[in-house]
Amino acid sequence: MNDQPxxxxxxxxxxxxxxxxxxxxxxxxxxxxxxxxxGQQRPFGGxxxxxxxxxxxxxxxxxxxxxxxxxxxxxxxxxxxxxxDPAVRPRLPQPSGLARNGLxxxxxxxxxxxxxxxxxxxxxxxxxxETDQTPVWSLDGTHFVFERKVIGDTxxxxxxxxxxxxxxxxxxxxxxxxQLASYAFSPDGSEVVYAAGPPANSELWIAKADGSGARxxxxxxxxxxxxxxxxxxxxxxxxxxxxxxxxxxxxAVDVASGTLRTIVKPSAGVGLDWVSVAPDGxxxxxxxxxxxxxxxxxxxxxxxxxxxxxxxxxxxxxxxxQDGPAWSNxxxxxxxxxxxxxxxxxxxxxxxxxxGSAVGIETHRGLTGCCDTVSAWAxxxxxxxxxxxxxxxxxxxxxxxxxLTGVSRPTPWAAIGDPAWQRLAP
Amino acid sequence: MRQxxxxxxxxxxxxxxxxxxxxxxxxxxxVARLVLRDPHxxxxxxxxxxxxxxxxxxxxRDVERFDAWLYRILIRAATDEYGRRRRHEATVQAIxxxxxxxxxxxxxxxxxxxxxxxxxxxxxxxxxxVLHHYGGxxxxxxxxxxxxxxxxxxxxxxxxxxxxxxxxxxxxxxxxRGEVMA
Numbered sequence: 001m002n003d004q005p006x007x008x009x010x011x012x013x014x015x016x017x018x019x020x021x022x023x024x025x026x027x028x029x030x031x032x033x034x035x036x037x038x039g040q041q042r043p044f045g046g047x048x049x050x051x052x053x054x055x056x057x058x059x060x061x062x063x064x065x066x067x068x069x070x071x072x073x074x075x076x077x078x079x080x081x082x083x084x085d086p087a088v089r090p091r092l093p094q095p096s097g098l099a100r101n102g103l104x105x106x107x108x109x110x111x112x113x114x115x116x117x118x119x120x121x122x123x124x125x126x127x128x129x130e131t132d133q134t135p136v137w138s139l140d141g142t143h144f145v146f147e148r149k150v151i152g153d154t155x156x157x158x159x160x161x162x163x164x165x166x167x168x169x170x171x172x173x174x175x176x177x178x179q180l181a182s183y184a185f186s187p188d189g190s191e192v193v194y195a196a197g198p199p200a201n202s203e204l205w206i207a208k209a210d211g212s213g214a215r216x217x218x219x220x221x222x223x224x225x226x227x228x229x230x231x232x233x234x235x236x237x238x239x240x241x242x243x244x245x246x247x248x249x250x251x252a253v254d255v256a257s258g259t260l261r262t263i264v265k266p267s268a269g270v271g272l273d274w275v276s277v278a279p280d281g282x283x284x285x286x287x288x289x290x291x292x293x294x295x296x297x298x299x300x301x302x303x304x305x306x307x308x309x310x311x312x313x314x315x316x317x318x319x320x321x322q323d324g325p326a327w328s329n330x331x332x333x334x335x336x337x338x339x340x341x342x343x344x345x346x347x348x349x350x351x352x353x354x355x356g357s358a359v360g361i362e363t364h365r366g367l368t369g370c371c372d373t374v375s376a377w378a379x380x381x382x383x384x385x386x387x388x389x390x391x392x393x394x395x396x397x398x399x400x401x402x403x404l405t406g407v408s409r410p411t412p413w414a415a416i417g418d419p420a421w422q423r424l425a426p
Numbered sequence: 427m428r429q430x431x432x433x434x435x436x437x438x439x440x441x442x443x444x445x446x447x448x449x450x451x452x453x454x455x456x457v458a459r460l461v462l463r464d465p466h467x468x469x470x471x472x473x474x475x476x477x478x479x480x481x482x483x484x485x486x487r488d489v490e491r492f493d494a495w496l497y498r499i500l501i502r503a504a505t506d507e508y509g510r511r512r513r514h515e516a517t518v519q520a521i522x523x524x525x526x527x528x529x530x531x532x533x534x535x536x537x538x539x540x541x542x543x544x545x546x547x548x549x550x551x552x553x554x555x556v557l558h559h560y561g562g563x564x565x566x567x568x569x570x571x572x573x574x575x576x577x578x579x580x581x582x583x584x585x586x587x588x589x590x591x592x593x594x595x596x597x598x599x600x601x602x603r604g605e606v607m608a
Contacts, residue, residue, distance in 0.1 A: 007591050008559070014540050015460055015560040023455035027469055031451070031476035032444055040438055040484050110487035131487035149488055198566075199576060293584040343585075395573070 091425035095139035095187035096230040096279040098329045099379035102422030103164070105135040105144050106398070106415035112146055112166065113415070114422075117378075120412025125166025132160075134418055138185040141422040143209065145172070145192050147180050159183060159192060161209050164422065170211040177205075182225045185209065186255075187233040193226045195238075204238065206255070219253050219260055224273055228255075229305070230281040237284060237305075239273045241266055248272040250286055252305075263307045276325045276334075281305060283354070285313075285325035285334055295342035298323035300334070302354060311356040319359075326375045326384075327354065333403065335375045335384050338362060344369050349386060351403045363406045367399070376419040377403075380426075385411070385419035432489045435480070443483070447476050450496065457497075458504050460556045463545055467507045475503040497561070497571040501553045508549050536594060543593025551586040554579055 093099035103114040110131035115122035126132055131149040138144065142164055148171075149157040156176035162169045172192060173180075179202070183194035192209055195202045204223040207214035219240060226238040234255060241248035249266035253259070263284060264272055274287040282305055289297045298321040303310040315322055315338065324337040334354050340346040347368050352360035368388035375386040384401040398415045399408045428449070434442035454475060458468035478499050486495055544552060550572075557568045569579035 007587060007594065010536060010594075011540065011555065011587075011590060012559045014537055015556060018460060019456040019560060020459055020465075021452070021456075023451045023472065024465075024469060027455065027472060028448055028451045028476075031473040032447060034473060035443070035447075035477045035480035036440060040481055109485050129487075293581060293588055 092140040092142065093379070093423045093425045094231075095189075095233075096281075096329070097331075098381060098426065099141075099423035100426050101379050101382075102137075102141050102424040104385065104411075104413070104415070105137060105420040105422065106413075106417050107133040107135060107146070108415060108417075112144070112162075114164070114166075115413040115415070117412070117421075122413050125164075126160075126162055126169060133157075135420050136183055136185070136418075137420050137422045138189045138209075139187055139423060140189055141424050143185075143189065144420065144422075145183055145185065145209070147183075159194060159207060161192070161211070172207040172209060172211045173205075173214050182227070184227045186228045187230055191233075191255075193228060193236050195223050195226055199224070204236070204253070206236075217253060217255075217258060219251065219258075221251075224248070225275050227275070227277055229277050230279055232281075237263070237275055237277050239275050239286065241272075250275055250284065250307075263305065264303060264310075265307075274324055276327055277305075278327050278354070279329055279331045283331075285327065285354070287323045287325065289323075296321040296323070296339055296344070298339075300325045300336050302334070302356065313352050313356050314359050316359040322350070324373055324375065326377065328377045328381045328403070329379060330381055333360075333381075335377070335401075335403065337368065337373050337375075340365060347373075349373070349375065349384070349401060349406075349408075351384070351401075351406070361404070361406045363401060363408050367408060368396075374418045375401075376421055378421055379423045385421060387416070387418055429489055429492075432483075432486075432492045436483045436486060436489065438484070443480055447479075451476070454496070454500050457556055457561065458500060460560055461501070461504050461549060461552045462508055463541075467504075471500065471504040471507045474507070475500040478503060491570075494567070494571040497557060498573050501549070501572060504553070505549050539593045539596070540590060543590045546593075547586050547589060551582050551589075554582045555586045555590075558583060 101117060104117050105112060105114050110133070111124050111128070112126035112132050112135050113122045113124050126146070133147050133149070135144040135146040143161050144164065145159055145161045147157040148160050156178050157180050158171055158173045158176050159180060160169050160171050177196040179197055181195045181202070183192050185192055190209055192207045194205050194207065196205055197203045200222060202222045202224060204217045204219055204226055205214055206217060221240040224239040226236050229235040229237050229252065235252040236255060237250070237252050239248045240251050248271055249262055250264040250272055252261050252263055264286070266272070269291055271289040272286055276285045278284065283302055284305055285300060285302045287298050288301050300313045300322045301310050302313065313322060313334065313336065319338050319340055320342065321339045322336045325334045327334055332354055333351050335349055335351050338348050338350040346365050348362045348365045349367060350360050350362035352358060368386070373386060373389055375384050377384050381403065384403050386399050386401060388396045388399055395416050398411045398419060400411050401408045431442045431446045435446050451472065454472045455468060458471045459465060462468050462471060479496060482499070486492065553572060554568055557563045557571060558565060563571060565579050565583055566576050569576040572579065
């Protein structure tokens with residue numbers, strides 16, 4: 001009787017029979033009483049000036065607004081003239097390699113903020129009633145792309161691009177799509193690649209960053225973690241195959257022709273995912289796992305971009321798995337999540353040489369609850385920004401790590417979510 | 427109607443929140459009881475969850491995701507309550523329980539073993555099983571409700587079901603041995 005469907009039925013029946021039909025009398029009243037004694041939290045992104053503006057005479061603000069508009073027009077005209085002069089045009093960083101640290105972008109309460117990582121001073125740059133989330137910088141640091149979930153449109157979202165200061169917001173996808181993921185700018189900033197749809201059938205899309213259109217690239221499989229291959233973005237690298245990662249391969253598709261090539265062939269029972277391409281585009285790091293429900297089996301491999309010369313990044317004695325690779329901007333090191341238990345109970349981050357010559361240095365354990373911990377190197381490689389999880393799988397505030405010592409510290413800002421660090425010209 | 431209540435409560439309407447909470451409390455309590463296996467902890471968790479819900483509602487931007495959001499708050503509250511309980515666990519265990527014996531009524535024995543196996547699971551594993559089997563959520567929605575990746579929900583579920591299966595099989599082995607000895 002202990003075949004799986006029978007157990008499924010048994011568990012369902014047992015839980016249903018065991019569930020109390022009614023909450024005890026008085027529980028609701030007690031909860032409401034306690035709730036009534038507490039205030040509600042301010043919504044994130046609330047506009048602190050609203051009340052102040054509301055008390056001010058409307059005519060007064062109309063006049064002030066007109067004066068400000070005139071001044072702004074003058075300033076824009078002057079700035080435009082200056083920017084047309086190549087001598088004063090701002091320098092932009094190369095799309096890969098080391099750069100200077102700029103602002104960190106993050107989403108909070110449905111709005112997008114940027115923060116100066118030195119001073120910790122943050123500023124709301126895209127605010128509104130919609131839920132905006134997960135900003136990702138362009139590689140020249142001039143724009144960011146983010147997902148906007150529109151109220152009334154369950155679960156679906158559209159991608160928008162804004163300038164670094166939050167101005168010039170433009171929709172780059174025409175209609176809301178489900179489960180938008182892994183969006184990334186092309187090296188020249190003209191396009192954004194992304195995956196959309198349920199994991200079993202996640203499609204590869206490319207949208208023009210100016211909002212002039214989006215197209216689907218049919219690669220004949222479910223696509224996970226697409227990203228442009230540096231330095232020119234002529235190819236998009238992704239893990240493709242089944243929904244759960246088992247039997248995935250790693251592929252490259254030529255953006256212009258749609259021609260597909262295999263980097264790492266799929267093998268039965270082996271999952272390949274979390275693809276990270278080296279800054280010079282010559283190598284790819286990825287996570288390999290086998291199906292074992294009793295323990296995590298992830299290991300991080302590094303292959304040449306044609307799939308040859310594969311190296312498995314080493315683990316110290318006692319470590320049980322490694323996952324979630326991210327390349328340093330100079331292409332010499334990789335940060336990974338490293339576990340010391342069967343599951344996620346004892347997890348650290350480790351920084352290893354990308355050639356697999358050493359086990360590297362690591363943070364204290366328990367830093368994160370694994371395994372979808374996203375890490376991003378600062379553009380100048382002096383620190384790593386990470387988004388830890390607790391053991392419950394809930395995301396905790398971002399942390400900064402020293403890649404030389406493994407010491408972690410809280411960020412001067414309070415942000416939860418995937419790290420996104422603006423690149424500036426050195 | 428319910429969505430309007432969420433919207434109104436989000437804007438600070440206490441009457442709307444009272445109506446909303448009245449519609450949710452039985453289900454929340456059932457889920458908390460099933461996860462925590464303790465009536466007092468479950469009541470505390472539900473009360474805490476409703477208070478947190480009221481306080482944090484203004485942060486909920488997408489009212490369509492209210493259900494998933496509320497589940498997450500409840501499970502977090504349940505986890506907190508469970509953490510407090512663990513400090514008293516030794517005392518509870520010291521009282522002791524009679525080992526379950528084969529009673530000839532297969533259903534009852536299965537229930538005992540399921541109960542024992544389920545209690546050995548962590549709260550996050552229990553939550554996945556309860557939301558899936560009792561709440562009726564597919565695993566991707568369980569993942570969304572708990573704020574964990576779908577793969578994590580899947581692996582927690584498989585681990586939990588393996589553990590429950592092992593508990594049932596152990597019981598079956600004990601019963602078989604009993605029959606041989608008799």
